[in-house]
Amino acid sequence: MARCALHKMALAGAFSEEKLKEVEEIAEVYSYAPIKTALNFGFLQRKEYVAFLESQGFQFINVREEELEPVYIEQCDISHMNSFLYLPLRKDASGTLLIAVADPLDEKLETSLIVKFKCQVKFVASSDLDITWVAHKLRGGFFVKEAVFGLMKKDPESSGLITFTDAQLYFIFGFIALFCIMLIFYFAPTIIVINLLSSLFFLFSILFKLYLALTGSKSELKDVVSKEEIKNVNEATLPVYTILLPVYKEDKLIRKLIWNLRSLDYPKGKLDVKLLIEEDDDKTLNAVRNLDFPANFEVIVVPFHMPKTKPKACNYGLFFSRGEFLTIYDAEDVPDSDQLKKVVCQFRKLPDEFVVLQGALNYFNKNENFLTRMFTLEYSYWFDYMLSGLETLDIPIPLGGTSNHFKLGKLIELGAWDPFNVTEDADLGLRVYDKGLKVGVVNSTTLEEANNEFFNWIRQRSRWIKGYMQTYLVHMRNPAKLVRKVGWKGFFGFNFFIGGTSFTFLLYPILLAFFVLYLIFRFSAVRQVFPDWVLYISIFNFIAGNVLMIYVNMLAVFKRRYYELILYSACNPIYWLMHSRAAYKGLWQLITKPFYWEKTNHGLSKLSSTSAVVTPE
Numbered sequence: 113m114a115r116c117a118l119h120k121m122a123l124a125g126a127f128s129e130e131k132l133k134e135v136e137e138i139a140e141v142y143s144y145a146p147i148k149t150a151l152n153f154g155f156l157q158r159k160e161y162v163a164f165l166e167s168q169g170f171q172f173i174n175v176r177e178e179e180l181e182p183v184y185i186e187q188c189d190i191s192h193m194n195s196f197l198y199l200p201l202r203k204d205a206s207g208t209l210l211i212a213v214a215d216p217l218d219e220k221l222e223t224s225l226i227v228k229f230k231c232q233v234k235f236v237a238s239s240d241l242d243i244t245w246v247a248h249k250l251r252g253g254f255f256v257k258e259a260v261f262g263l264m265k266k267d268p269e270s271s272g273l274i275t276f277t278d279a280q281l282y283f284i285f286g287f288i289a290l291f292c293i294m295l296i297f298y299f300a301p302t303i304i305v306i307n308l309l310s311s312l313f314f315l316f317s318i319l320f321k322l323y324l325a326l327t328g329s330k331s332e333l334k335d336v337v338s339k340e341e342i343k344n345v346n347e348a349t350l351p352v353y354t355i356l357l358p359v360y361k362e363d364k365l366i367r368k369l370i371w372n373l374r375s376l377d378y379p380k381g382k383l384d385v386k387l388l389i390e391e392d393d394d395k396t397l398n399a400v401r402n403l404d405f406p407a408n409f410e411v412i413v414v415p416f417h418m419p420k421t422k423p424k425a426c427n428y429g430l431f432f433s434r435g436e437f438l439t440i441y442d443a444e445d446v447p448d449s450d451q452l453k454k455v456v457c458q459f460r461k462l463p464d465e466f467v468v469l470q471g472a473l474n475y476f477n478k479n480e481n482f483l484t485r486m487f488t489l490e491y492s493y494w495f496d497y498m499l500s501g502l503e504t505l506d507i508p509i510p511l512g513g514t515s516n517h518f519k520l521g522k523l524i525e526l527g528a529w530d531p532f533n534v535t536e537d538a539d540l541g542l543r544v545y546d547k548g549l550k551v552g553v554v555n556s557t558t559l560e561e562a563n564n565e566f567f568n569w570i571r572q573r574s575r576w577i578k579g580y581m582q583t584y585l586v587h588m589r590n591p592a593k594l595v596r597k598v599g600w601k602g603f604f605g606f607n608f609f610i611g612g613t614s615f616t617f618l619l620y621p622i623l624l625a626f627f628v629l630y631l632i633f634r635f636s637a638v639r640q641v642f643p644d645w646v647l648y649i650s651i652f653n654f655i656a657g658n659v660l661m662i663y664v665n666m667l668a669v670f671k672r673r674y675y676e677l678i679l680y681s682a683c684n685p686i687y688w689l690m691h692s693r694a695a696y697k698g699l700w701q702l703i704t705k706p707f708y709w710e711k712t713n714h715g716l717s718k719l720s721s722t723s724a725v726v727t728p729e
Contacts, residue, residue, distance in 0.1 A: 154408035259427035301612025328501030354435030386450030423529030423536035471515035493668035507605030578698035
């Protein structure tokens with residue numbers, strides 16, 4: 113049997129024979145080099161490995177600073193270089209090809225490369241992370257272009273590359289022109305009609321959300337997976353499961369991320385975990401390099417290409433994913449330990465048309481301050497009630513940012529995520545329904561870090577609302593076609609849930625300003641366009657809408673027994689004003705820079721996710 117560095121470590125007593133056997137078995141399944149398997153599946157610490165090779169007389173070179181002859185690297189497939197961790201550099205004076213490798217003792221790799229390049233080769237040791245960085249930078253161009261433009265080429269109607277179509281611009285400017293003409297000739301009646309329509313829309317949107325929440329609260333989740341089913345799972349039958357971890361400048365969260373992943377109850381050899389790092393993110397790459405304990409993920413370096421968005425990184429990661437199922441976690445996520453097994457069990461019970469399952473999201477720092485409490489109320493009614501209400505009524509479900517679990521093959525067929533949409537998850541959930549497929553809800557929770565800082569919250573929320581606007585514009589390019597695909601129920605649900613959410617936030621401060629002007633200042637000019645009968649209708653709609661949203665927030669506490677938050681439900685009008693601030697920022701960015709991904713800072717909480725215990729339901 114061909115030897116490698118791990119065999120030598122085992123002979124020296126630095127690596128156990130039992131681990132070596134397990135590494136070889138996993139390497140065979142994934143077609144990886146043994147050293148890649150050991151480093152990526154948590155068997156070996158990088159510092160420990162480097163120290164051993166240096167003790168054997170090997171000197172490490174920095175391939176990022178080495179001179180390369182392009183003719184040799186152009187002969188290499190990036191997937192092969194990625195799997196076996198090598199990088200051809202140049203020929204020396206004797207005609208021997210120098211190759212940087214993570215394992216300079218890998219006899220099997222040496223033999224295969226001699227055959228490949230038809231010349232003698234000489235191995236020089238280098239960091240696996242640097243080899244990965246250079247390989248993706250130089251040979252990942254095709255894949256990153258596919259990650260960016262794949263959906264546009266495959267299904268241009270679903271791509272958000274064009275923000276406003278010509279027809280939508282004609283409609284928008286035509287409506288503005290008509291509105292201006294009506295103001296000139298019929299000022300007071302026009303304002304009255306717009307005011308009444310706006311307040312009625314506001315109330316109806318909230319009534320619809322209340323209906324969804326009540327439907328979700330009284331209906332049991334379909335195909336709930338019990339603890340007994342999880343206990344009886346035969347681990348030998350479990351498929352390979354890919355986890356994508358898109359990060360950008362999250363160096364401070366890498367340690368936390370690794371410990372969170374270690375809590376997952378799933379066979380280590382069947383977890384295909386990809387840490388997606390941008391080419392210019394040396395901070396995160398160095399954080400991985402400097403870890404003083406083994407990490408159970410593979411680093412994938414995403415070559416630079418605009419737009420620099422999370423969906424682009426995830427699309428790139430798909431080209432190197434090997435699982436039957438796939439999910440996404442953020443760096444601070446703490447999923448239920450049995451979440452992956454639960455998803456596999458539920459997929460096996462559901463019809464083939466279900467291609468994605470959405471887990472619930474909640475927060476481990478819910479009581480940190482006012483903002484985290486309001487955020488927790490919002491997520492609780494959204495994931496615990498609204499999503500199950502949408503599922504029960506068979507209305508398109510916008511996915512959350514993480515803990516959505518896909519059948520990988522179907523995800524690729526759908527064109528994966530839209531890199532030009534900044535809420536790519538919500539868009540993909542709607543595209544699933546658009547293609548006649550289904551989204552389900554799994555009874556499992558992932559805890560995240562609630563945003564606890566106002567301006568950071570505004571950045572995050574404005575991006576989300578901008579993405580909802582993008583998603584609405586994309587799917588409303590052809591309303592008649594959308595009706596044919598999702599039916600009238602799905603069409604109205606989409607308009608009031610996706611379109612209505614953004615519009616309500618934009619509308620809220622305008623309605624509030626009218627009330628304040630009339631009730632406090634009682635200007636005569638305001639009375640002309642806001643007579644008493646209009647005032648009474650609008651006040652009723654406005655107050656009723658706020659009361660109903662407070663009631664929805666109060667419902668949110670019961671499933672998770674967050675009773676200490678119930679009084680904060682009364683603060684929902686203040687929270688909505690914050691949403692309005694974010695909505696107008698999102699609208700401005702939709703017009704000026706629609707693809708800009710405004711970075712949300714994580715790790716700001718003083719509370720640790722390791723103290724959060726997620727109890728499977």
